[in-house]
Amino acid sequence: MKRVYFDNAATTELRSEVIHCMTEVLKTEYGNPSSTHSYGRSSKSLLENARKEIAALLNASASEIIFTSGGTEADNLILTGAVRDLKVQRVITTPIEHHAVLHTLDFLKQHYDLKVEMVKLDDKGNVNFHHMEELLGDSSVKTLVSIMHVNNEVGNLLDIKRMALLCQEHKVLFHSDTVQSIGHFELDLKEIPLDFAAAAAHKFHGPKGAGFAFIRKNRGLQPLIRGGEQERGMRAGTEAVYAIAGMAEAMKISYRELEKERKQISDLKEYFKEQLLDKVPGVKFNGGCGEDNSTYTILNVCLPISAEKAMLLLFQLDLKGIACSKGSACQSGSEGSSHVLDAILSAEDLKKPSLRFSFSHFNKKEEVDYTVQVLREFI
Numbered sequence: 001m002k003r004v005y006f007d008n009a010a011t012t013e014l015r016s017e018v019i020h021c022m023t024e025v026l027k028t029e030y031g032n033p034s035s036t037h038s039y040g041r042s043s044k045s046l047l048e049n050a051r052k053e054i055a056a057l058l059n060a061s062a063s064e065i066i067f068t069s070g071g072t073e074a075d076n077l078i079l080t081g082a083v084r085d086l087k088v089q090r091v092i093t094t095p096i097e098h099h100a101v102l103h104t105l106d107f108l109k110q111h112y113d114l115k116v117e118m119v120k121l122d123d124k125g126n127v128n129f130h131h132m133e134e135l136l137g138d139s140s141v142k143t144l145v146s147i148m149h150v151n152n153e154v155g156n157l158l159d160i161k162r163m164a165l166l167c168q169e170h171k172v173l174f175h176s177d178t179v180q181s182i183g184h185f186e187l188d189l190k191e192i193p194l195d196f197a198a199a200a201a202h203k204f205h206g207p208k209g210a211g212f213a214f215i216r217k218n219r220g221l222q223p224l225i226r227g228g229e230q231e232r233g234m235r236a237g238t239e240a241v242y243a244i245a246g247m248a249e250a251m252k253i254s255y256r257e258l259e260k261e262r263k264q265i266s267d268l269k270e271y272f273k274e275q276l277l278d279k280v281p282g283v284k285f286n287g288g289c290g291e292d293n294s295t296y297t298i299l300n301v302c303l304p305i306s307a308e309k310a311m312l313l314l315f316q317l318d319l320k321g322i323a324c325s326k327g328s329a330c331q332s333g334s335e336g337s338s339h340v341l342d343a344i345l346s347a348e349d350l351k352k353p354s355l356r357f358s359f360s361h362f363n364k365k366e367e368v369d370y371t372v373q374v375l376r377e378f379i
């Protein structure tokens, strides 16, 4: 059976170089990086090299990179620290953030004196900067803005530099969930004055279970996980050396190959859009993913079919070997519906099924042809 993997926003296939790098580390570098003997020192040096390499790719300092288990932990570390340690009393965010941000803020609201405000979005889900400026005009309490760089469902791309400069001008902290953008977009963190960012290796062809928080120098956050002195006291627990080394390798290759792969994937997405528009009348693209200011890796498609048929669609695609994500259930508010689509689609479009297709350089044009053919036969 043909198999097509169009779910790269959920997670990506490992690069063979990354598997090779991690296997070598697993075989030879089993010392605990906190041990002072030669085995430990060797692991420690690998860890610190990975930190330096990752920092260099973002034009950051190595001391600003704290290794975590992934994006969720990095978001939790940053948001909890901002509220608990920096006494942030107001967070401005959007209703289309990942649950790693939204559910963490819900929890913090219950336990601290915290107000969460939503900035207005336009009908494509893009931030209304005018409203953001209005919100930032109120400087009565310590504020943090938390807005993602790339939306994981509809692919909207934030002008992160503009947002960071705006926050700097208003003297408020800025955290960006960059889980879907690191490895896919260049980020120069000396030029973009954000305070915090989160990343996960498995979104850029690295391993699951490794990620990092970028925490700008002297921000004064305290750890979420307490215990040993690892990560300069910011994250206790013996580091997953092989996974961190694999993450650094994956990130290096992603940036080395960025231009070539971005072009290849952008062309593929454009081709997919053209084929759908041509062969599936009535198809629409959700959020900003059909526009220029979106990531080249995500296409979220609203299909012109009935709710009854929609129930069978993902099942049918899976039977045909095609992996993608459900963009929404058939009805707003029903189990499994997407909070992102709920926030930006009309009631009428929410009744139709939406699918998220997300790409990597491993995908081929023939896979698009096959998927469009299967969709067409089904519809």
Ligand SMILES: Cc1ncc(COP(=O)(O)O)c(C=O)c1O
Pocket (backbone or CB within 6 Å): 009, 010, 069, 070, 071, 072, 073, 098, 100, 148, 150, 151, 152, 177, 179, 180, 200, 211
């Ligand atoms: C935008 C965004 N933030 C955070 C996360 C959570 O990352 P992880 O699953 O690595 O913890 C994801 C994962 O899908 C994501 O897409």
